[in-house]
Every structure is written in structure tokens, then in C-alpha cells.
Amino acid sequence: MFIPIDYLLASKGSKVLLMGNEAIARAAVEAGICFAAAYPGTPSTEIVETLADMAKHVGIHVEWSTNEKVAFEAAYAAAIAGVKALTAMKHVGVNVAADILMSSAYSGVNAGFIIVSADDPGQHSSQNEQDNRWYGLLSHIPVVEPSSPRDAYHLVKHAYSLSEKYMHPVILRSTTRISHTRQFIEIEQDIPVEKKCKGEFERNVERWVLIPAHGRKQKKRMMSIWKKIQEDDGAPPFITIENPGMKKVVFASGIAYAYVSEALEYMGKKNEYTVVKINLPVPLPYKPIVEVLRDAKSAIIVEELDPVVETQIKKIAHDHGLPVDLHGKDFVPENGELNLEIVYDSLSRFEGGGITKPWRSIGEIKIEPPVPARPPIMCAGCPHRNTFYILKVAANKAGLKNPVFTGDIGCYTLGYQKPFETQMTSFEMGGGVGIAYGLSKVIDEPVIGVVGDSTFYHACIPQSINIVYNKGRAMVVVLDNYYTSMTGHQPHPGTGISATGEEAPRIPAEKILESIGFETIVINPMNVKESIEKVTEAYKKYIEGKPVAIVSRLKCALQTLRDARRKGIKLPVYTIVEDKCTGCMVCVNLLACPAIVVPVGVKKPVILEDICVGCGLCASVCPFNAIVLKDKGSPNWIEAWM
Amino acid sequence: MDVGGGKDMVRYNIFIAGVGGQGLLTLGRILGNAAIEAGHDVTVAEVHGLAQRGGTLNVQVRIGPGEAPQIPRGGVDLFIALEALEALRYSSYVGRDTRIVMNKFIWPPPLAEYPSMESIIEKLREHGLKLYVVDANGLSKKILGTIISANIAMLGYSYAIDPGLQKLLEYKHLEKGLERVFRGKVLEANKKVLKESYNEGLKLI
Numbered sequence: 103m104f105i106p107i108d109y110l111l112a113s114k115g116s117k118v119l120l121m122g123n124e125a126i127a128r129a130a131v132e133a134g135i136c137f138a139a140a141y142p143g144t145p146s147t148e149i150v151e152t153l154a155d156m157a158k159h160v161g162i163h164v165e166w167s168t169n170e171k172v173a174f175e176a177a178y179a180a181a182i183a184g185v186k187a188l189t190a191m192k193h194v195g196v197n198v199a200a201d202i203l204m205s206s207a208y209s210g211v212n213a214g215f216i217i218v219s220a221d222d223p224g225q226h227s228s229q230n231e232q233d234n235r236w237y238g239l240l241s242h243i244p245v246v247e248p249s250s251p252r253d254a255y256h257l258v259k260h261a262y263s264l265s266e267k268y269m270h271p272v273i274l275r276s277t278t279r280i281s282h283t284r285q286f287i288e289i290e291q292d293i294p295v296e297k298k299c300k301g302e303f304e305r306n307v308e309r310w311v312l313i314p315a316h317g318r319k320q321k322k323r324m325m326s327i328w329k330k331i332q333e334d335d336g337a338p339p340f341i342t343i344e345n346p347g348m349k350k351v352v353f354a355s356g357i358a359y360a361y362v363s364e365a366l367e368y369m370g371k372k373n374e375y376t377v378v379k380i381n382l383p384v385p386l387p388y389k390p391i392v393e394v395l396r397d398a399k400s401a402i403i404v405e406e407l408d409p410v411v412e413t414q415i416k417k418i419a420h421d422h423g424l425p426v427d428l429h430g431k432d433f434v435p436e437n438g439e440l441n442l443e444i445v446y447d448s449l450s451r452f453e454g455g456g457i458t459k460p461w462r463s464i465g466e467i468k469i470e471p472p473v474p475a476r477p478p479i480m481c482a483g484c485p486h487r488n489t490f491y492i493l494k495v496a497a498n499k500a501g502l503k504n505p506v507f508t509g510d511i512g513c514y515t516l517g518y519q520k521p522f523e524t525q526m527t528s529f530e531m532g533g534g535v536g537i538a539y540g541l542s543k544v545i546d547e548p549v550i551g552v553v554g555d556s557t558f559y560h561a562c563i564p565q566s567i568n569i570v571y572n573k574g575r576a577m578v579v580v581l582d583n584y585y586t587s588m589t590g591h592q593p594h595p596g597t598g599i600s601a602t603g604e605e606a607p608r609i610p611a612e613k614i615l616e617s618i619g620f621e622t623i624v625i626n627p628m629n630v631k632e633s634i635e636k637v638t639e640a641y642k643k644y645i646e647g648k649p650v651a652i653v654s655r656l657k658c659a660l661q662t663l664r665d666a667r668r669k670g671i672k673l674p675v676y677t678i679v680e681d682k683c684t685g686c687m688v689c690v691n692l693l694a695c696p697a698i699v700v701p702v703g704v705k706k707p708v709i710l711e712d713i714c715v716g717c718g719l720c721a722s723v724c725p726f727n728a729i730v731l732k733d734k735g736s737p738n739w740i741e742a743w744m
Numbered sequence: 745m746d747v748g749g750g751k752d753m754v755r756y757n758i759f760i761a762g763v764g765g766q767g768l769l770t771l772g773r774i775l776g777n778a779a780i781e782a783g784h785d786v787t788v789a790e791v792h793g794l795a796q797r798g799g800t801l802n803v804q805v806r807i808g809p810g811e812a813p814q815i816p817r818g819g820v821d822l823f824i825a826l827e828a829l830e831a832l833r834y835s836s837y838v839g840r841d842t843r844i845v846m847n848k849f850i851w852p853p854p855l856a857e858y859p860s861m862e863s864i865i866e867k868l869r870e871h872g873l874k875l876y877v878v879d880a881n882g883l884s885k886k887i888l889g890t891i892i893s894a895n896i897a898m899l900g901y902s903y904a905i906d907p908g909l910q911k912l913l914e915y916k917h918l919e920k921g922l923e924r925v926f927r928g929k930v931l932e933a934n935k936k937v938l939k940e941s942y943n944e945g946l947k948l949i
Contacts, residue, residue: 109924119776119786119924144792226791250787250811283813284773284788286780360811367810443816463818467835469867474829474856478764478799520855590792660797694854696798702860710851712881712891 107155116289122251122280123148125287126218129258130188131160132291133214136299137180138164139173141560142589143192144227145281146220150190151592154601160293166592166601169531169560170195174202174217178271181215182310183301186262190218193234198531198561200237203271207241208320209309210269210327213298214262217243220276223406224439227278229511229530231438233407238273238384242328245273245384246340247356251285257381260339268327273384277406279357279439328385336387341380343390348376351394351401351426352449355380355411358404361445368446368460371453386414388422395424402452403430406440479516482697483659483715485583486514488627490522491692491719492654493550493579496634500641505548506541510534510562512554513588514581521692524552532561538576539569548644549576556586556594558611563618570619570649577644578620578651580611583658591661612653620651627654628743630722657743659715666742673742674716674735677709682728689720689729755808756912757815761834762826763851765797767895770925771824772803774899778921779807782913789813798853802834807912822906824898826880827851828864844873845902847880847894876905876948883944887937896922896934897941904945915942 109118110128120128127149130138140150150164157164163180167173170191177189191199196219203217219237222228238245246261248254258274265272308316352375354362359379366372378394380386383405395401395418403412412430419426433448434440443459450457480487497505509515509525510533517525527537535558538551553562558580569576585591593599593606600606612622623640625633637652644650657665666673678689678698685706689698697713698720700706709720711732716739721729758775762768772788779786789804804815818839825831825846838844846868852858868875880897884890903909903918922934 117780119773119780119788121790147792252811278791279789279813282790282792284776284786284790285811286776286784286786360813364810364812441814441816442812443814446816459816459818461816461818462839463836464838464840464871464873465836467832467867467871469832469859469863471857471859473832474853474858476763476798476800476829476833476853478797479854481765481797690855696851696854698854699852702858712885 107159110152110156111159111293112289114289114292118287118289119284120251120255120287121148121282121284122254122276123282124152125251125255125285126258126274126276127152127156128289129255130216131156131162131293133186133259133262134294134297135186135188135214136162136297137177137185137187138162138189139167139176140190141167141170141173141195142586142592143195144589145222145276145278146190146192146195146218147589147592148281149218149220150601151590157602162299164601166586166594168595170198171202174199178202178206178211178215180301181211181213182209183303184212185298185301186214188216188218190220192228193219193221193232194228194230194530196234196237203237203243204241205312206271207243207324208312208317210323211265211271212269212304214265215271216258216261216265216274217271218274218276220278220281222278224278229528231407233410234273234275235384235410236408239410242324243271243273244331244382245275247275247381247383248280249357249359249379249381251280251283252287253381254280255287257339264335268330270327275356277357277439332385332387333389334387335382336390340382341378341387341390343394344377344379345373346376346394347397348374349397349399350374351376351378351398353378353380353401353403353411353415355383355405358406358440358445361440361442362404362449364442365446365449369449369457380411383411386411386418388418391415391418392422392424395419395422395426398426400427401429402433402449403428404434404440404445404448405430407436409436477519479519479694479696480513481659482695482713483662483717484513485627485654485656485659486517486581487693487695488630488656488717488719489579489581489654490517490524491723492625492627492630492633492637493524493552494522496637496641499634499638500645502548502641502645505550506545508534508538508541508549508551510553510557512557514552514554517552519694521694531557532565535562535565535569535576535578538578539565539572539574542575550579551576552579552581555580555582555584555596555611559595559609563614566615566620567618575647577640578615580615580651580653582611582653582655585658585661587658587660591658615651615653620649622651622653624653624655627656628717630719659717662742663715666739669742671739671742672733672736673739674718674731675711675714675733676716676718676721676729677711677732678707679728679730680706682726683707684726684728686725689724692723693720695720755806755810756908757820758805758807758822758824758909759815759820759834759837760803760805760824760826761830762801763830764799764801766826767892768801768803768826771895771899772805774918774921774925775805777924778913778917781917781920784912785809787811787813800830800833821908822902824902826895826898828861829858832864832867838873842873843876843906844868845876845878845898845905847898848877849881876901878945878948880941883941884937887940888933893934893937896937900938900941901945901948904942905948
């Protein structure tokens with residue numbers, strides 16, 4: 103069992119190892135927030151997850167909202183009522199919330215309000231690597247960007263001060279390497295006892311009702327704040343000048359500072375450069391930039407992804423007539439995340455090349471057969487595997503020809519892989535149903551939108567309504583495993599518990615679908631045979647032209663495993679009887695379960711007992727009944743799955 | 745240690761490779777906490793998200809002053825591989841002086857062809873690397889009946905064979921690291937696994 107949250111509540115002076123997201127959460131609590139709302143999304147999830155863990159101890163409201171737009175609205179409302187608030191989302195989540203983001207800048211706030219945008223350069227776990235600092239320029243909301251988890255811990259508090267100085271929202275832009283790096287952090291203040299949790303609504307239609315006439319006035323207010331920040335907020339911690347007065351300058355924004363700093367150290371060139379550490383890249387305060395460029399001959403701007411700072415610095419240099427030789431994306435890659443080695447290369451090229459790296463790799467070792475790719479796969483016992491298998495087998499039985507399975511964002515996106523191929527699109531949250539509808543209007547094949555439970559509540563309900571309203575021909579399948587599993591099992595409206603662990607109302611997906619007008623069939627995909635029959639019937643109704651939906655409900659295998667351990671339940675384990683096994687490989691080829699492996703030089707598969715969680719799917723597909731129970735498990739093992 | 749131009753910048757680089765679900769994040773956290781206990785600055789770079797189970801995964805621990813989370817290729821001091829295919833996948837991080845501790849375990853991805861344990865070991869030996877092959881799954885299973893603490897066994901083995909890590913951390917710091925992450929019966933079990941793997945590791949030198 104892990105030690106829960108003592109380290110998050112540590113007192114002033116404690117030395118703790120905090121993940122960037124934990125550091126952001128702790129700092130927000132120190133800053134006095136009393137309201138936090140988010141929708142989970144890598145790499146942002148642990149911010150509000152940490153706040154949820156702390157909520158009862160520190161007396162704040164924390165929730166998982168149905169999507170980012172809803173979360174933003176909730177937290178923004180708290181802030182306009184004078185309660186300090188935070189919302190956090192992954193970079194693409196900001197797209198979902200963009201409408202209210204834009205308006206929030208026009209109307210401002212009555213208490214500190216931070217939007218954490220956790221970007222994902224390198225696309226570790228996202229569909230794109232958009233640079234959300236642009237959102238700052240687009241919306242006229244300042245962007246604070248830390249250089250390390252420790253920096254994030256300090257800057258969150260400064261960001262709240264900035265927000266309250268102008269009563270304006272502030273974006274805190276993190277990235278995967280900030281959010282998911284742990285760093286040694288010394289806690290600098292205790293959690294405040296006093297904080298404002300009760301708000302009051304200021305009746306002020308000119309401010310909150312953005313009809314065009316009011317909006318024009320609010321825009322003037324917003325622009326004057328924008329200009330003031332550019333003018334006044336260029337001092338540390340937002341812009342820090344190290345070793346001033348040099349002819350060569352590096353501007354380093356956010357995490358790029360960590361790389362620049364270490365690279366110059368390795369090059370032994372730290373004394374030759376003025377380094378400008380930028381933690382307020384948008385809008386870039388011009389005074390320190392001008393000050394540094396006056397002394398400089400040449401400069402390089404190092405930043406991850408897009409030339410957001412570079413564009414502004416070039417404009418500042420131009421406006422102030424500073425003829426400095428300026429470089430940036432000509433030496434620093436625009437694609438993917440940066441690291442020490444890449445920045446070392448960039449600086450080396452800026453120096454004219456020829457600086458060898460101090461690290462000597464042995465290179466990639468080649469071997470035959472080569473090391474196979476290991477993309478993420480569905481876990482052993484994953485209910486999605488069962489559902490995908492059932493959807494395909496039933497399609498054959500029902501005579502559903504060449505079905506198109508549109509997909510969405512979740513672990514189940516992995517169904518795009520062989521042998522399932524039951525996810526043929528995945529663009530954004532909600533697209534699984536929206537794209538299914540559109541396709542169904544223009545193609546002849548049957549179209550089945552397969553989406554997760556959390557995704558369904560997040561953004562698939564308007565699309566489902568649209569199918570019925572506009573007489574689409576798409577079927578909806580909701581994979582209900584009780585949790586937002588991919589991001590670490592956060593509860594959602596179908597779970598029956600809240601972010602902070604209290605009992606919450608359950609809003610079952612089938613009730614929603616039925617009320618929209620879908621005939622909705624609920625299956626338990628562990629009952630493979632019965633489910634195939636039910637889905638076959640559903641397909642037949644679909645072919646007849648009826649609006650049909652399926653909810654496939656079984657708990658996520660990882661959560662099942664955890665619950666089983668917690669409750670002392672032993673799950674069953676299967677084994678393959680060697681004498682009965684003909685080596686036909688049906689189990690391997692149809693299911694791609696990580697618990698079933700074929701050892702080198704052997705023609706028959708074996709089950710890894712330590713990995714098997716006893717779902718029994720392989721036993722039900724084996725044509726020779728060669729897969730049998732090795733260990734029956736506890737008599738009540740099924741309870742762990744429900 | 746890194747061979748760099750700068751004198752102040754000496755970070756000890758530990759690369760942990762394996763498969764999602766093998767306890768890499770926990771191992772990184774324990775090492776990070778142990779470093780704090782020993783009074784060092786530290787960063788631990790994790791990757792979360794889709795790679796919850798079954799995907800390739802690495803965690804990078806850098807002990808000493810500095811904030812860049814990722815280790816440059818060739819800059820690893822201690823390479824801990826919880827799975828043998830993953831040891832090869834990340835071999836470009838290995839340098840001439842890297843010590844490699846590899847779990848004698850292959851977890852093949854479904855539907856894939858893959859090299860044998862013997863050929864992997866042979867390849868690593870060909871490069872003249874300091875390689876230690878250990879049975880962390882076996883040790884965890886022997887003590888606890890499951891492979892769940894193979895990650896802790898890897899820590900014990902690695903500490904035993906790596907003078908660099910011993911210079912930075914004392915054994916008690918590793919135990920303190922465990923205490924910051926586990927408690928109760930699980931803590932006691934993992935302390936036992938750590939002790940036994942450490943003792944086994946000493947025999948490998």
C-alpha cells in the first residue's frame with residue numbers, strides 16, 4: 103500500500119519529492135484557492151487528482167467535471183464570485199473550453215483564477231502537440247511558463263498574484279516534462295487556515311453580459327491590461343537576466359532554460375553568455391529584452407515547439423531599432439520536445455559548430471530478429487478486448503457487411519490494432535459519434551460509433567441526439583468500465599462516486615440513450631456467448647433501420663485487480679493443457695492478450711500466470727477446449743469485477 | 745559520471761527501462777526519495793498516459809545539481825532493465841562505462857517475433873559492457889509468492905554492484921526511500937526483498 107498524502111500536506115521547511123503536477127496543486131492550495139474543477143487528460147490529470155486527495159484535509163471544493171468547458175465555466179464562475187479558483191486541462195482540452203476562455207478575458211475575474219494548460223510536446227499521449235502559448239496571444243490572457251517542477255511551485259503563487267493584480271485570468275502553461283517530472287522541493291509555506299470559500303455575485307450586466315455593446319467596452323479594459331503587463335511585469339520571477347552585458351545572448355523560455363543552463367555548463371561557456379530566463383512568454387514584457395539586446399551582437403531564442411517568444415522578440419528588436427543578429431527556429435527544432443542533447447546541438451550550431459558532445463553512446467544494438475515494437479496494448483482481462491471480439495463475431499452472425507467502426511479517445515483507441523480493427527477513426531473527444539453520424543449520411547456501409555463511458559458523458563451526447571434528430575444511420579456503442587480509466591481511474595457521472603470519494607448520483611448511459619430515442623441493449627462482455635446473441639439481435643434491428651445503441655458494462659481490469667487485492671479476493675487463473683492444444687494459435691491471433699505468449703522455439707502458446715486475471719475469454723474461443731482453469735480463485739471472485 | 749567540460753555539473757544518471765506495469769514509476773520514486781534523504785538534488789522523469797500496462801516505458805533519474813529531466817544518449821551511469829527486450833530498445837542511452845543490470849525476463853508483445861534471452865545477453869557482452877543479469881522476478885516470487893516486487897529486487901541488485909550509486913547513497917537511504925513510498929506489511933515485505941537482492945547482488949561482483 104502506498105503512503106497516501108502526508109507529503110502533500112507537509113509543513114513549511116519540509117523537503118519532499120513532488121511531481122510537477124503535485125507541486126502545482128500544493129502551490130495553488132498555499133495561494134488560497136477554494137475551488138478546483140477539471141476533466142482528466144494526460145499530462146494534466148494529477149493536478150486536480152492531487153487537489154481531490156487534499157480536499158477534505160484543507161477544506162476546498164474539488165471536482166471532476168463532465169468536460170473541460172464545464173470545468174472552466176465552474177471554476178470561472180467561482181472566480182467571478184470572488185473565490186480563488188483553478189481549472190486544469192491538457193492542451194487539447196483548452197480547445198473544448200476555448201469559447202468561455204475567450205470571453206473570460208473580456209469580463210475578467212474578482213479573485214485569482216488560473217487555467218493550467220498541460221501541453222504535450224512530443225505527443226507522448228495526445229493526438230497533436232499544439233503550443234497553447236498561442237491561446238494567450240489569441241485571448242489576451244497572460245501565459246506563465248515554469249522551467250522546472252520547482253519553478254512551477256513558486257510560479258503558481260506569482261501567477262495568482264498577477265491574476266489578482268489585474269483581476270484577469272492567467273494561463274499557467276506546463277508541459278509533460280514539467281508535469282511528470284519529480285523534483286526535490288522545499289516547502290516554503292504552510293497551508294493557510296483562512297481562505298475565502300463563500301462568494302458573492304456582483305450584479306453588473308455591463309461586465310457579465312457580453313452583448314456587442316458591452317463586449318466593445320470590455321475589450322478596451324482587456325487591452326489596457328495587456329499593454330500594462332508588457333510595460334510593467336518584466337522583473338523576476340517573470341523575466342530574469344543572468345550574467346548581463348555579454349555580446350552573446352540566449353533567451354530561454356520555460357523548460358528550455360533547464361536545457362540551456364545545463365548545456366552551457368557542459369560547454370564551459372556559461373561566462374560568455376547573458377542568459378534570459380523567460381517565465382512570462384505571453385505577452386512578453388519588452389523592457390528587459392531591450393536592455394539585453396542593447397549590449398548584444400547576436401542572440402538565440404530557445405523554446406519548445408512554436409516560435410512564440412521568437413516572434414515577439416523579433417518585433418521588439420524591430421520596433422526599437424536594435425540591429426542584433428537574431429536566431430531561433432533556424433537552429434532549434436520546431437517539432438517534438440527538446441532535451442539537453444538537442445539544445446546542446448542548437449547552441450553548438452549557433453557557435454558555428456564543431457563543439458563535440460561530452461556523451462558517447464554505444465549506438466543502437468542490432469539483433470535478429472529485431473526488437474519488436476511495443477506499442478501500448480489492452481491489458482490482460484481488459485473488457486474492451488471482449489467487447490471488440492463480440493462486436494466482430496456478432497457482425498458476421500448478423501450479416502453486417504464491412505462495418506465501419508468509428509472511434510474516440512481512450513484506452514479503447516487501441517482497438518485500431520490488429521486483430522480487432524474496431525477503431526477506424528480517432529480525432530478528438532466526441533468524434534466517435536459525430537463522425538459516425540456524418541459518415542452514415544454519405545456512405546453505404548453500416549457505421550458503428552464505439553466510444554468510452556467518460557467520453558460519452560464528455561462530448562457524445564449532442565452527437566447522439568443529432569443521430570436521432572437528423573435520422574442518421576449510425577449505431578452507438580458505449581464501453582462502460584465504470585471509470586475514466588486511461589488517465590488513472592477517475593470517477594465520472596456513471597461511477598456513483600465523486601472526485602473526493604463521496605457517494606454521488608449515477609447517471610447511467612443507457613438511460614440517456616433511451617431518452618434520446620435509441621433502443622439500448624446492455625451487455626456484460628464477460629458473458630461472451632450471451633453477449634454475442636444480444637449484439638447480433640441489435641445489429642439486426644439496426645439493419646431494419648431502427649436507432650439502436652449498446653452499453654457494454656464491465657469494470658476495468660486494472661481496477662478489478664486493485665479491488666481484488668484490497669478485498670483479499672483471489673482471481674481465477676487459466677492454463678493451456680499442452681496435450682489438448684494443437685498449436686492452432688486461435689487464442690493468440692484473435693485476442694492478442696499479453697498474458698498469452700509463445701516462447702521462442704515452441705509451437706504452442708502458454709499463459710503467464712502472473713499476468714492472467716482470469717477473464718476467461720481465451721477459454722471461450724479455444725476450439726479444442728484446451729484452456730482450462732488452473733486456479734478457481736476465491737468463490738466470490740466475480741464481485742471484484744462488478 | 746558524465747565527462748563534461750563544466751566542472752560544477754556532475755549528475756549521476758540512472759535509466760530505468762521496462763514495460764508499463766512492472767513498477768518503474770515506483771522504483772523511480774524510491775530512488776528520488778532516497779536521493780533527498782541523502783541530501784542531493786534530484787529529478788525523476790516519468791511518462792504517464794496510455795502506457796499504463798504493456799507498453800514500453802522508461803524512467804530517468806538524475807541525481808545532483810541541474811534541472812534537465814532527460815539523460816543524453818550515452819550519458820547513463822547505471823542502466824536498470826526490468827525486461828530484456830527493453831534493455832536493447834534503449835541501448836543508445838548506454839555509454840562505454842555504463843553498468844547494466846538486466847532482469848532475466850522477456851515479456852514478448854503479442855503477435856511478435858523476438859530474439860532469445862541468450863542472443864540478447866551475447867549481444868550486450870559483444871560490446872564489452874559491464875553487464876549483470878539477475879533474476880528479479882524469481883527473487884520476488886521466492887519471497888512474496890508474486891513477481892510484484894521485482895522492481896525492488898532490481899534496486900537491491902543494482903545498488904550492490906554499482907560503486908557510483910553507493911558513493912551517493914547509503915543503504916539506509918534506500919530503506920528511507922521505501923518508507924516514503926510504502927507502509928505496513930508491504931513496506932516490510934519490500935525491505936526484505938531489498939535486503940535479499942542486495943545480498944545476492946554482492947555475490948555477483
